[in-house]
Amino acid sequence: SSQTSGCMLISGQVRGLFPHNNHVVRNTSLYNRPFVEQFEETPLLVAVLTYVGYGILTIFGYLRDFLRNWGVENCHVARERDEQKDFVPLYQDFENFYTRNLYMRIRDNWNRPICSVPGAKMDLVERTSKDYNWTFEHTGKVVKDVINMGSYNYLGFAENTGSCADNATGSTHKYGVGVGSTRSEMGNLDIHEELEQLVARFLGVESSMAFGMGFATNSMNIPALAGKGCLILSDELNHASLALGARLSGATIRVFKHNNMVSLEKLLRDAIVHGQPRTHRPWKKMLILVEGIYSMEGSIVRLPEVIALKKHYKAYLYLDEAHSIGALGPRGGGVVDYFGLDPKDVDIMMGTFTKSFGAAGGYIGGKRELIDYLRSHSHSSIYATAMSPPVSQQIITSMKIIMGEDNTTLGAERLKQLSENTTYFRRKLREMGFIIYGNNDSPVVPMMLYMPAKIGAFGREMLKRNIGTVVVGFPATPIIESRARFCVSAAHTRDMLDTVNFIFPLRHHHHPLIADGIPPHLFVSSK
Numbered sequence: 001s002s003q004t005s006g007c008m009l010i011s012g013q014v015r016g017l018f019p020h021n022n023h024v025v026r027n028t029s030l031y032n033r034p035f036v037e038q039f040e041e042t043p044l045l046v047a048v049l050t051y052v053g054y055g056i057l058t059i060f061g062y063l064r065d066f067l068r069n070w071g072v073e074n075c076h077v078a079r080e081r082d083e084q085k086d087f088v089p090l091y092q093d094f095e096n097f098y099t100r101n102l103y104m105r106i107r108d109n110w111n112r113p114i115c116s117v118p119g120a121k122m123d124l125v126e127r128t129s130k131d132y133n134w135t136f137e138h139t140g141k142v143v144k145d146v147i148n149m150g151s152y153n154y155l156g157f158a159e160n161t162g163s164c165a166d167n168a169t170g171s172t173h174k175y176g177v178g179v180g181s182t183r184s185e186m187g188n189l190d191i192h193e194e195l196e197q198l199v200a201r202f203l204g205v206e207s208s209m210a211f212g213m214g215f216a217t218n219s220m221n222i223p224a225l226a227g228k229g230c231l232i233l234s235d236e237l238n239h240a241s242l243a244l245g246a247r248l249s250g251a252t253i254r255v256f257k258h259n260n261m262v263s264l265e266k267l268l269r270d271a272i273v274h275g276q277p278r279t280h281r282p283w284k285k286m287l288i289l290v291e292g293i294y295s296m297e298g299s300i301v302r303l304p305e306v307i308a309l310k311k312h313y314k315a316y317l318y319l320d321e322a323h324s325i326g327a328l329g330p331r332g333g334g335v336v337d338y339f340g341l342d343p344k345d346v347d348i349m350m351g352t353f354t355k356s357f358g359a360a361g362g363y364i365g366g367k368r369e370l371i372d373y374l375r376s377h378s379h380s381s382i383y384a385t386a387m388s389p390p391v392s393q394q395i396i397t398s399m400k401i402i403m404g405e406d407n408t409t410l411g412a413e414r415l416k417q418l419s420e421n422t423t424y425f426r427r428k429l430r431e432m433g434f435i436i437y438g439n440n441d442s443p444v445v446p447m448m449l450y451m452p453a454k455i456g457a458f459g460r461e462m463l464k465r466n467i468g469t470v471v472v473g474f475p476a477t478p479i480i481e482s483r484a485r486f487c488v489s490a491a492h493t494r495d496m497l498d499t500v501n502f503i504f505p506l507r508h509h510h511h512p513l514i515a516d517g518i519p520p521h522l523f524v525s526s527k
Contacts (some may be wrong), residue, residue, distance in 0.1 A: 011202070013357070021427065030323075036442075037134055037299050037439045038437060038438065039297075039299075041089060042480050046451070050452070050479070051479075051480065052205075052453050053453060059104075060101070061102065062478065076134040094387055095409055104133050105132070106133075106473075108456070112127070115142060119159055120147070120148060121146060121496075123142050124146055125142060126139045126143050127139065138512050144462075146468045147468065147492075149467060150470040150487060152384075154356045154443055154489055155332070155357075155358075155402070156328060157359075158491075159358070165264075168391075168394045168397070171191065171389045171390045174388075175191065176283050177388055178215075179386040180385070182384060182386060189382070191389055191396070192386060196209060198396055199399070202402075203333065203336075203365040204336075205366055206368045207365070207367070207368040207370075207371040208366075208371060211387070212363070213298050213362065214352035214382055216361075216362075216380045217350060217352065217380060217401040218241035218245045221374060222245030222289075223379070228250045229284040231252050231285070232251045232253045232287050232289060233255075233256060233264060233271075233287070233288045234256070235256060235291065236258050237294050237499070238290070238291060238320075242320060248325075252276070252277075258297070258299070259301065259302055263303060264306070271283055271286055271313075272431065285316060287315065287317075288316065290317070290319060290320070291319040292323060292325070292334055292335035292351075293322075293335070293439075293442055296477060296483075297438055298437050298445055299438050300328070302443055303341060316347045317347050318348040321349065321351035322350075323355055324351075326357060327418065331402075332402045332415050346366075350362065350363065353395045357398045358398060359391050359394040359398070361395070378500045402414075418490040421489070422488045428501045430467065443488040445487070454472060455472075455473045456471070457473045459484075469485070469498070470484065470485045471485075
């Protein structure tokens with residue numbers, strides 16, 4: 001259906017608004033490829049049982065707090081001293097309650113120490129707890145060759161052999177490890193300028209700027225781009241770094257429903273019609289914040305439609321490509337490359353080097369005037385230590401491989417392998433009947449678990465079978481949408497992916513279980 005603004009057509013359904021399974025774009029004229037995403041709504045019975053599960057945990061939590069208050073059970077968590085009881089609480093009550101009574105039960109699934117390169121396979125330090133996960137002890141043993149399905153190693157550059165590692169080692173010998181100064185003082189090395197020129201060429205923009213920390217690239221640069229009298233329109237599922245940057249800016253923030261162009265357009269139209277609160281003056285600036293791939297949902301931003309809205313309503317667009325750069329597009333150029341769009345249509349292109357490039361830090365690319373402005377106004381530029389030289393060299397080498405400037409086809413092969421692995425892994429999970437979220441081309445694959453007890457059980461059962469996964473629950477996700485999140489890599493072989501799929505129970509009538517599979521009660525089937 002056409003919008004009254006005449007700007008565009010409404011894109012397909014959005015989770016929570018429509019009962020069906022697939023998101024099918026109806027305005028196909030803006031897209032050069034099929035765009036299908038899956039967000040199956042939580043089954044009603046599962047939602048009820050999930051709430052009941054949290055309710056039971058909460059009841060037992062209050063019971064244990066009662067026992068702790070009377071000294072029957074020891075309390076290991078930090079709390080106010082008796083002489084501080086009349087002061088404002090130092091620890092927020094609910095967060096403290098959630099940590100000691102719910103999170104502690106499954107804390108063994110996070111912060112597992114790794115003692116090898118976190119590549120396609122990794123080695124874990126075995127640990128045990130004698131006090132129900134309050135503290136851990138290392139047993140002295142190492143769990144070898146755990147299949148790594150959790151790291152953002154999309155193109156397999158997390159490695160300690162090959163040209164990336166060799167060049168990073170050579171850079172360490174030449175420059176050392178630390179710089180000991182900011183870029184604006186005595187920390188601006190020639191390797192930093194080479195990196196920024198390469199990033200600008202890779203993105204297809206006039207100029208770029210590199211930062212030593214991906215999180216700070218968002219949180220410290222958005223305040224330099226927006227302030228009081230500006231309006232920020234943010235996707236409801238944006239990363240915490242984007243949310244923090246928006247709050248620090250002092251701008252007015254309005255949130256639109258995830259990937260919902262109808263919601264975004266309504267906010268844009270209202271902003272123009274009504275202006276600023278009380279004074280009704282026009283906004284100084286309207287800035288749209290979106291991500292390329294949303295790391296908890298596996299969804300891809302509807303960038304062609306966002307750009308169409310941005311142009312029509314004269315807003316600015318800030319695109320966070322932390323997970324999409326290197327992982328999407330025929331050239332690995334991210335979501336802009338994936339949709340075949342012009343990089344000049346995105347005002348601020350942001351991304352990180354921590355995923356596809358196997359390094360650390362972030363970048364911002366755009367017009368030369370934008371980058372020159374940030375060099376003198378960004379807190380990340382003025383006050384932060386310059387990026388470590390071996391990290392810079394790792395990025396340069398991996399980026400040149402992706403671009404094919406190393407005179408090999410390794411980059412193109414890895415991009416192709418990642419795409420094939422993503423398609424294969426998603427298809428196999430779907431064939432077995434599991435509810436998975438996200439876009440068909442997204443290497444981030446969330447598989448729904450829903451109930452709180454399954455979060456810990458799934459992570460432990462997978463590790464027993466030498467597979468490392470990330471399990472996620474409230475508050476990182478909605479309370480009834482706990483999930484396991486797989487990250488597919490070009491370094492994964494078909495045998496590794498088959499090993500992961502093999503341990504899952506088949507959901508067909510004739511094959512209720514695979515031998516040695518994970519117990520079927522840990523899953524919810526869509527069939």
